[in-house]
Amino acid sequence: MTTVLEEAGEERAGRNEGPTGLITDVIEFSAVDGPGNRFVIFTQGCNLNCIACHNPYTINPCIDCGDCVVSCPSGALSLDAAGSVLWDAASCTGGDTCIDVCKYDSTPKARTLAVADLIARIRPAAPFLSGVTVSGGEATQQAGFVRALFTALKADTELARLTCFVDTNGFTDAATWQLLSPVMDAAMVDLKCLDDAIHRRMTGSGNERILASIQLLAAAERLHEVRLLLLPGVNDANDLLAETARWLAAVDPRMRIKVIGFRHHGVRPTAIPLREPSAEQRARYADILRAGGDFDLAVV
Amino acid sequence: MESFRTEAEQLVTSAALGYDQKIRRLAGLAVSALPCPDLSPLCAEALQARVICDMYEGNAPFTPRYVLPDYAKALRNGVRHLELEPPTNLDDALSFLTILYSQVPSVTTYPVYLGDLDALLEPFVPAELPDAELDAKLRRFWIQLDRMLPDAFVHANVGPGDSRVVRSIWRVERTLRQVVPNLTLKVSAETPDDLIEDAVRTVFVTGKPHFVNHPMMVADHGTDYAVVSCYNSLKTRGGAHSLVRLNLKEAVARHVGGIDAFCEEALPHWVELTAELGEARIRSLVEHAAFFETNFLATEGLIDIDRFSLMFGIFGLAECVNDLMAREGFEDARYGHDERADAAAHRLTRRVAELVAARPLPYCGGGGGFAYLHSQSGIDLDLDTTAGTRIPIGDEPGLREHIATCAPHHALFAAGISDIFHVEETVKANPQAMVDVIRGALSVGMRDFTFNLDSNEFIRITGYLVRKSDLVGIEEHGSRHSSDYLAATAEINHTVTTRAVKRITAAELSPRG
Numbered sequence: 001m002t003t004v005l006e007e008a009g010e011e012r013a014g015r016n017e018g019p020t021g022l023i024t025d026v027i028e029f030s031a032v033d034g035p036g037n038r039f040v041i042f043t044q045g046c047n048l049n050c051i052a053c054h055n056p057y058t059i060n061p062c063i064d065c066g067d068c069v070v071s072c073p074s075g076a077l078s079l080d081a082a083g084s085v086l087w088d089a090a091s092c093t094g095g096d097t098c099i100d101v102c103k104y105d106s107t108p109k110a111r112t113l114a115v116a117d118l119i120a121r122i123r124p125a126a127p128f129l130s131g132v133t134v135s136g137g138e139a140t141q142q143a144g145f146v147r148a149l150f151t152a153l154k155a156d157t158e159l160a161r162l163t164c165f166v167d168t169n170g171f172t173d174a175a176t177w178q179l180l181s182p183v184m185d186a187a188m189v190d191l192k193c194l195d196d197a198i199h200r201r202m203t204g205s206g207n208e209r210i211l212a213s214i215q216l217l218a219a220a221e222r223l224h225e226v227r228l229l230l231l232p233g234v235n236d237a238n239d240l241l242a243e244t245a246r247w248l249a250a251v252d253p254r255m256r257i258k259v260i261g262f263r264h265h266g267v268r269p270t271a272i273p274l275r276e277p278s279a280e281q282r283a284r285y286a287d288i289l290r291a292g293g294d295f296d297l298a299v300v
Numbered sequence: 301m302e303s304f305r306t307e308a309e310q311l312v313t314s315a316a317l318g319y320d321q322k323i324r325r326l327a328g329l330a331v332s333a334l335p336c337p338d339l340s341p342l343c344a345e346a347l348q349a350r351v352i353c354d355m356y357e358g359n360a361p362f363t364p365r366y367v368l369p370d371y372a373k374a375l376r377n378g379v380r381h382l383e384l385e386p387p388t389n390l391d392d393a394l395s396f397l398t399i400l401y402s403q404v405p406s407v408t409t410y411p412v413y414l415g416d417l418d419a420l421l422e423p424f425v426p427a428e429l430p431d432a433e434l435d436a437k438l439r440r441f442w443i444q445l446d447r448m449l450p451d452a453f454v455h456a457n458v459g460p461g462d463s464r465v466v467r468s469i470w471r472v473e474r475t476l477r478q479v480v481p482n483l484t485l486k487v488s489a490e491t492p493d494d495l496i497e498d499a500v501r502t503v504f505v506t507g508k509p510h511f512v513n514h515p516m517m518v519a520d521h522g523t524d525y526a527v528v529s530c531y532n533s534l535k536t537r538g539g540a541h542s543l544v545r546l547n548l549k550e551a552v553a554r555h556v557g558g559i560d561a562f563c564e565e566a567l568p569h570w571v572e573l574t575a576e577l578g579e580a581r582i583r584s585l586v587e588h589a590a591f592f593e594t595n596f597l598a599t600e601g602l603i604d605i606d607r608f609s610l611m612f613g614i615f616g617l618a619e620c621v622n623d624l625m626a627r628e629g630f631e632d633a634r635y636g637h638d639e640r641a642d643a644a645a646h647r648l649t650r651r652v653a654e655l656v657a658a659r660p661l662p663y664c665g666g667g668g669g670f671a672y673l674h675s676q677s678g679i680d681l682d683l684d685t686t687a688g689t690r691i692p693i694g695d696e697p698g699l700r701e702h703i704a705t706c707a708p709h710h711a712l713f714a715a716g717i718s719d720i721f722h723v724e725e726t727v728k729a730n731p732q733a734m735v736d737v738i739r740g741a742l743s744v745g746m747r748d749f750t751f752n753l754d755s756n757e758f759i760r761i762t763g764y765l766v767r768k769s770d771l772v773g774i775e776e777h778g779s780r781h782s783s784d785y786l787a788a789t790a791e792i793n794h795t796v797t798t799r800a801v802k803r804i805t806a807a808e809l810s811p812r813g
Contacts, residue, residue, distance in 0.1 A: 028700055031726055031733035037740075038733075125700055128740030130732065300729060 021145035036130025044110035046138040058137040059105040068098035131163030140172040150183035170213035186224035225256035245292020316778030331358035337580035363405035370537040371415035381596035390424040413528040414456040446480040452764035452783035459486035483509035484527040507758030520714040538607025545613030548620035609667035613676030618686040636691035672715030710747040721751040
């Protein structure tokens, strides 16, 4: 346990712990990021590197190389005196050439926002919302910011009714969940694969911490759902899915599970070709998983 | 007389129109052959130029435009004129209502209001009647309504409370997928979330119901109100004598000067002429045709002239505002996209409301002696003019901005206002998200919230529904629903199917800015 906490301490030294976050973007209304209509905040930076990542430009912070500045067709990007890339939202035409040319899986459009900035954006949308979800990138990479945001929401009489969710890859430690626990209503966790070796091939890291996060959140009644992104020929073998169902059922036999069939949208070119599952394959996923537990299971 | 004969001949020989549709149109033609009520030369000229409009109701009104009978009273006391005793069970109640509907007049020739069906029918539903049998009875009733009253302006209300009848209606709606009846769910704090969610699931299938702000309606009309035809909110046991409307686009085209002069000089002029047209039509209906002295609904107390008024409509607000913005030197300020334009739009509707509230009208006890304001959603013949106070089709901003632009108008329009929102398919997997949006829209002051999926087989034209498939080939073989003919022209003239789709979106795919 000591080692885990030490690791956590080392990692946190590099994290943004203040009341500002590095934010890729926000969406006022989303129907696909938790229960009801939700305001979604995407944080920039992720500690996994998944082959099937749908928004790889959220993986790294910008290193100010300037490649995108010269490529921008609308002149919305420039370098300031200190050599930092500046993005002018007003002249941006949204063609995303900057993201296409970036060699570092980043975007020049992420910006540092204070908790107060986000509260000001959430407030006019609040009458239409069930809650707020922080997604990413990886939200727990900026756990201090997330905690500060949720604390501010819970302390605001107008906004306190909003539920505060985190959409996470689960690749973090118990200390992070302890930090968030007093103000976080629930988390939605991606499980890329139960098999550690396959998980490493898919994400660059093992799954031990992710499995521990799922167990910890479920025990604390803070687990809203587990998402399984399934790629034909990569992580969809019948026995692997059956094993996954058994493992999840041992955590919570009535767990809410969302099975997501892989889609090419936004994904980077990969060494191994990735395929989208057919309708029959999706149906098979559901059948095998349902056989393992009385899950609240949806396939999307 | 020559054109009368030509038009009558065309109706008689039409291969597309059915027997019933021919009779109704021939009757309309006959009424149009009568002289118009007397108007001042200025008013007649404005009508001729279509700056003001009588909705082509016919020159000599002999029935109010919208009639909202007190069906509860009819069921309680029976109807002498129709030799109907008060029903004592559900089958008799459904039969009683079906008969009564056939005798309820309106401008469309079909009843625009079928009652608050949950409140009317719930007392006839015994606790021991299984859901399956209730569904079967209502299903039979629903098929009768669609086949015998084939017009999308035929409208039933439910809510705000929960009941077995309203739940059954959603189930029947989702299995039958009919155009008729149009439906409104009254929503208040007492309406449970899961009833709204059940209604949202029904919208996914049939595009119905509308969701209306019950507390706002009660504040304007009292508890005895209903939403009829498209989305016209009126007092029950009452109605609207007529609907006249002012085309703000045409009014501004005849105006020299900026927005101040438009509010202080032009609007008083046109509002007075519109009111004059309305008054002439009311007097013709009440004093000349003597409807309220002769019709059994009035003589048996199922309607009361003191609960009627005139509907005063406006439309073309978007074009009017954009034109005035250009005159003020803000060429790029567009309604729905610019704070200055939105503020001007709100100023214009407030000014119209003020003028209408200062113009007394006869036989308008329902409105306290004045007309009700109505955001008129257009008719099939309007060209390049946006319905009511809506943002032009295809130019609508994001959902929250759209609501923020429209909501401030809603409180002013007691007789109805609507904006139609198209949302993406992804919301189907999360109907609670739409419940959130509906609650939010009503809480920020929307009177009506109407939405549809962009993929739906049903589309809303102005406020009524059509099935896309029913419009295919309508010129050749016609359609069973009379409203489909209006929709076919509306689709050609307004491309209503190109409404901007709201992105309550698949955010996990792309948060790109």
